[in-house]
Amino acid sequence: MTRATTPPAQPPPNPEERAKARSTSLEIVVKQRWTRTLVQAICWSAAMGEIGVVLALQMPRAPHVRTVLAELCAEGQPQNIRATPLFFLGVLVTTVGAYIRWLCYRALGKMFTFEMSIRRDHRLIVDGPYSLVRHPGYTGILMTVTGIVMMYASPSSWARECAIFSTTVGQIAAMAYLSVVLAITVGLILRMSKEDAAMEQTFGSTWDNWAKKVPYKLVPWVY
Template structure:
């Protein structure tokens, strides 16, 4: 598929990623905040999602710049952009919109949309840090009527889609020669490690959240858990 198709897909998916990894509210107070495990520290300090967003946005901007410079060579500085963003062994000609890229863009956009709906459903109760806030209540409507932890579904979709977009054949990372550089290899390993740590931390946090909300809501939580038995994916998990 024509590479120019990638530009609107990248822009829309980056909006989705922005929604997924940007805290909608200030952090809770120390009294409201639950104790974090070592794997949750990156989420609690908000540094992990910020670094993932910075890496993805930088790569996305590089890819858009290369596509624009290649297919609109009369743009100012097109030659300069290509000289800086295409490395030895790489080629702008190989950058394309592969099926894997399109699926990754869809995942990232859908993840951001789900995450946004969770922000709307929970309001000020939604924080990146696990907390029980003043006047906290159990919300069972909206995305919480489908799975018990849709916010986690959203962020895991978004970051998995982001990795698929930038790591698939036809991407700037794969085709520009950038991945052969030491810096890009280090950044890729760092981002992959952050994503793995965030994912593991979220999985470990789910039973803690269930327990905390069970203590808060009692029978109402029991009734909700019977109606909504799945944590992340309907009919699967």
């Protein structure tokens, strides 16, 4: 998740570069640093909570184990926490999504920005993951956030077995995560058409030829 939601260390586009590619009103959610920090914090909290309970169960005689379990699993059945096929599928989806995202960072280099823009020396990248779909970076981030839900909200997870979603903090965290992810998902889907239009206007027939070879936006042979 951290890899997928952290942009490369590149300077943000200037107003002139952003003006060349007007995005949607949800752009403000996509580019905000606090949204990335919030999502990362929720994911890391879920991971550390689950790790803490599992370790406590494996070391019943260690000091403060009862305190740890009381704080992290006040209700429910912590002994039922285990890795399920759905959890492993979530790990796979998250890992593949983050890897795709990293490939996009590497392919685009300084042209990769969270803000929609056309750089002054922008080039059209048509190889690597961009030889399969036109917006693989979006595919990667959507896979990552979906895989996280599969991992930490599945049956036998810490959040489910310790009734975290019945607590005020758990409900706020879940609503915050889902709200941000929904806004980002809708924003990216709406943004794809505007991004395609901006690239077509900038690169003309070169973009047209690439779009004919790569007609899919997110998933090969599907969409």
